Amino acid sequence: DIQMTQSPSSLSASVGDRVTVTCRASQGISTSLNWYQxxxxxxxxxxxxxxxxxxxxxxxxxxxxGSGTDFTLTISSLQPEDFATYYCQQGYRTPYTFGxxxxxxxx
Amino acid sequence: QITLKxxxxxxxxxxxxxxxxxxxxxxxLNTTGVAVGWIRQPAGKALEWLAVIFWDxxxxxxxxxxxxxxxxxxxxxxxVVLTMTNMDPMDTATYYCxxxxxxxxxxxxxxxxxxxxxxxxx
Numbered sequence: 001d002i003q004m005t006q007s008p009s010s011l012s013a014s015v016g017d018r019v020t021v022t023c024r025a026s027q028g029i030s031t032s033l034n035w036y037q038x039x040x041x042x043x044x045x046x047x048x049x050x051x052x053x054x055x056x057x058x059x060x061x062x063x064x065x066g067s068g069t070d071f072t073l074t075i076s077s078l079q080p081e082d083f084a085t086y087y088c089q090q091g092y093r094t095p096y097t098f099g100x101x102x103x104x105x106x107x
Numbered sequence: 108q109i110t111l112k113x114x115x116x117x118x119x120x121x122x123x124x125x126x127x128x129x130x131x132x133x134x135x136l137n138t139t140g141v142a143v144g145w146i147r148q149p150a151g152k153a154l155e156w157l158a159v160i161f162w163d164x165x166x167x168x169x170x171x172x173x174x175x176x177x178x179x180x181x182x183x184x185x186x187v188v189l190t191m192t193n194m195d196p197m198d199t200a201t202y203y204c205x206x207x208x209x210x211x212x213x214x215x216x217x218x219x220x221x222x223x224x225x226x227x228x229x
Binding site for chain 1: 159170214215216
């Protein structure tokens, strides 16, 4: 299995901050990396696919980058509705493993 | 608009078999490239990918659960069924089904169903 490791596990930030979450794959996955946002009691919502493609309807303050084993999700200016948990997921090979999640909290 | 909804028992006993149904609309599992996957999430924990079934009936499973899982599709009913045998309290989780779009070379899930909470307890 390809292991996905996110860092940090949790992060405190303020509205307006620029935030970066990283995800590392245990082997190269090209750009087959996706990011999801999950709010409490809700299903995950796709933000970014193929490492850097913004899903339709997702605000442009979200961006993704990376290839191979190292990836980042950046939120350029945090909004109140962005406080949630973020997961990366590799789509390179089954099993399509997820990272352990990054909980973004209000400072 | 694509929608998916999970259904099944909310409570199962240890050793029993769980059968979950994903009923979807807005797409066809006869369409080349399309797939439906299952993912679960214990309360307060991370997402765990379980299985996926593709338009051509190719099926893939989590290696750690492979011996306990089976996924099937009924394209006439727009349904995908996941069965998990020998349920254990550790299998208590919210189970989601999700659509894998027809995008060549990439595998991601969008949208997801609302999820269904399954509790395993005697």
